[in-house]
Structure formats: C-alpha cells, structure tokens
Amino acid sequence: MNIGLPHFLTVSAALFALGLFAVMARRNTVAILMGVELMLNAANVNFVAFSRYVQHGIDGQILAAFVIVLAAAEAAVALAIVLALYRNYGSVHADTAQSLKR
Amino acid sequence: MIRDLVFVALALLTVVPAVWVVSSRNIVHAGFALLFTLLGVAGLYAFLGADFLAVTQLMVYVGGVLVLVLFTVMMTHVPAAGKRRHGLDRLVPPAVFAAAVFGVLYKVVTAVEWNASAAPAKATTAEIGARLMTTYIFPFEYVSIVLLAAMIGAAILIRERRPEADDEENREAQA
Numbered sequence: 001m002n003i004g005l006p007h008f009l010t011v012s013a014a015l016f017a018l019g020l021f022a023v024m025a026r027r028n029t030v031a032i033l034m035g036v037e038l039m040l041n042a043a044n045v046n047f048v049a050f051s052r053y054v055q056h057g058i059d060g061q062i063l064a065a066f067v068i069v070l071a072a073a074e075a076a077v078a079l080a081i082v083l084a085l086y087r088n089y090g091s092v093h094a095d096t097a098q099s100l101k102r
Numbered sequence: 103m104i105r106d107l108v109f110v111a112l113a114l115l116t117v118v119p120a121v122w123v124v125s126s127r128n129i130v131h132a133g134f135a136l137l138f139t140l141l142g143v144a145g146l147y148a149f150l151g152a153d154f155l156a157v158t159q160l161m162v163y164v165g166g167v168l169v170l171v172l173f174t175v176m177m178t179h180v181p182a183a184g185k186r187r188h189g190l191d192r193l194v195p196p197a198v199f200a201a202a203v204f205g206v207l208y209k210v211v212t213a214v215e216w217n218a219s220a221a222p223a224k225a226t227t228a229e230i231g232a233r234l235m236t237t238y239i240f241p242f243e244y245v246s247i248v249l250l251a252a253m254i255g256a257a258i259l260i261r262e263r264r265p266e267a268d269d270e271e272n273r274e275a276q277a
Contacts, residue, residue, distance in 0.1 A: 003105060003106055003109045004216075004218055004220075005216050005218040006211050006212060006216065007109065007113070008146065008150070009207075009211040010208060010211055011113045011116055011117060011146065013204055013207035013208055013211060014117050014120070014204060015116065015117065015120055015139075015143075016203070016204075016207065017200045017201065017203050017204035017207070018117075018120045018121060018123070018124050018200070019120075019124070020196075020199070020200045020203055021124050021196050021197060021199075021200035022123065022124040024195075024196035024199065024200070025124075025192070025193050025196040025197070026124070028129055030129055030133075030171060030174055030175055030178070031123075031124075031129060031132060033171065034123055034124075034132060034133070034136050034171065035123075035124065037136070037140075037163075037167065038120055038123065038124075038136075038139065041139070041140070041143045041163075044143070044155075045143060045146055045147075048146075048147055048150045048152045048155060049150060051152075052150045052151055052152070052220060052221055053216070053218035053219065053220055053221070054216065054217070054218055056219075056221040057221075058226055058229050058230060058233060059233075061152050061154070061155050061226060061230060062230055062233055062234065062238055064152075064155055065154075065155060065158060065230070066241060066245055068155075068158055068159065068162050068163070069162075069245050069248075069249060070245065070248065071162075071163075071167065072162050072163075072166055072167055072249070073248055073249050073252035073253075074252070075167045075170055075171070076170065076252050076253060076256040077252050077255055077256050077259070079170050079171065079173075079174045079256070080255070080256035080257075080259035080260045081259060082174055082178065083174060083177065083178065083259075083260045084259050084260060086177075086178040092178045
C-alpha cells in the first residue's frame with residue numbers, strides 16, 4: 001500500500017459524513033457544533049492534502065490556517081449563543097428555541 | 103511499511119473517536135472524543151509535511167476551541183430529557199443521507215485519476231509567514247477584524263443583563 005492523495009481524501013470524506021450526520025441528527029446544540037467542527041476539519045485535511053500532492057505549494061496550508069481562525073471565531077460566537085439559549089430557555093436542545101413559531 | 107502503519111494509526115485515531123463524537127449520548131464523552139479526533143487531524147497535518155499547521159491545530163483547536171466547548175458543556179446542565187430513547191425514525195434519514203454523501207465522495211475519490219505526486223517535505227513556517235505578509239496581506243487583516251468582532255460579539259451575547267446596573271449607568275451618564 002502506497003499512501004497517497006486518495007487515502008487522505010477518504011479519511012476526510014469519512015470525517016465530513018460523520019459531521020454532517022451530527023449536524024442533522026443531534027438535538028444538543030453543543031453536539032451540533034462539534035459536527036460543524038468535524039466538517040471544517042475534513043475540509044482542512046483536503047486543503048492540506050491537495051496542496052501537498054497536486055499544487056506542490058503552500059497556498060492550501062494558508063487557506064487551512066484561515067479556516068482554523070474562522071472556526072475559532074465561529075466556535076466562540078456559537079458557544080456564547082448556546083449559553084444565552086441556556087440562560088433564557090433552561091435547555092441546550094436546539095428544538096426548545098422556537099418561540100418565533102408561536 | 104512504517105509509513106503505512108503510521109498513516110493507518112492516524113486515520114483510525116481520527117475517524118474512530120469521530121464516530122464516538124457523533125453517537126455518544128453523554129456530551130462530555132463526546133467532547134473528550136473530539137480531543138482525540140483533533141489530535142489525529144494534527145497528526146495528519148504533520149504526516150503531510152504541514153508542520154506549522156499541525157502546531158496551530160494543537161494550539162487553537164485543542165488548547166482553545168475544545169476547552170471552550172468543554173466549559174460550555176459543564177456550565178449548561180442538561181436535564182434528564184437526554185435520557186429519552188432516540189426515535190429511530192429521527193435518526194435514519196440523516197444516517198442515510200450522510201452515508202450517501204460519503205458514498206458519492208468515496209466514488210469520486212476512487213474514480214478520478216488524480217495525477218498526484220508528493221512534493222518533497224520542507225519546513226513551511228518561514229514561507230507561510232512571508233506569504234501572509236505579501237500575497238495574503240488583505241485576507242490576513244480582514245480575518246483579524248473578523249476575529250475581533252466575533253470576540254466582542256461573544257462577550258456581549260453572554261453579558262449578564264442587570265436592569266439596576268443599567269439604571270445606574272444611565273444616571274451616571276445623565277449626571
């Protein structure tokens with residue numbers, strides 16, 4: 001077995017599918033956020049793998065660094081929203097925040 | 103041979119805890135499983151020769167985001183509603199869709215002739231720094247503003263609202 005680009009892409013596809021499942025199936029907002037983090041990491045692995053194996057440069061790594069920064073910003077805001085949700089509704093389940101429906 | 107084993111170990115370290123992250127009922131267990139997934143991804147970066155990114159992943163994700171997630175988990179006590187059995191009808195459509203997405207991605211990965219060859223690994227930190235200050239200077243500055251805005255937004259969102267404190271501020275402002 002010669003480790004190459006397809007192996008990394010397969011790992012990343014598995015991570016992405018798992019994150020997608022978490023986002024769609026979980027009710028806990030923190031678990032949904034973890035799914036988002038998994039998908040962002042999958043995209044990052046793809047960036048780095050393509051930059052190593054296809055582009056032979058470093059641009060993919062820089063884009064991955066930007067993605068990491070944006071993921072950190074997203075996590076901070078999302079977790080603040082989770083805390084505000086918990087304070088106002090007493091629960092962190094995504095389907096408790098539906099007062100706009102009524 | 104060693105190389106293959108290391109890759110397989112890293113791939114398992116990434117994917118197996120990820121399965122635990124999405125399936126665990128206990129959100130604290132999911133958080134700690136996420137730790138291993140993020141470590142595995144950092145290992146994959148190192149395997150790909152991205153030394154700077156591997157360390158960044160460790161510092162930002164493991165040292166920052168994950169701590170934030172665990173703090174949130176521990177500050178929000180989830181009542182016994184989580185004990186309820188998940189309805190199968192609620193889990194099956196996402197599972198089928200996610201499996202279909204994985205199937206399509208895997209088919210693409212295996213079907214395409216990638217014309218790939220590994221670039222020789224070299225230290226990347228100096229080149230990344232030079233690129234961030236030249237080619238990517240505007241995205242770099244924009245992303246710093248985004249980060250600052252996100253931090254301020256997060257602080258405002260979780261601020262404790264006390265009406266009497268606001269009144270005092272108003273009185274002081276008027277005085």
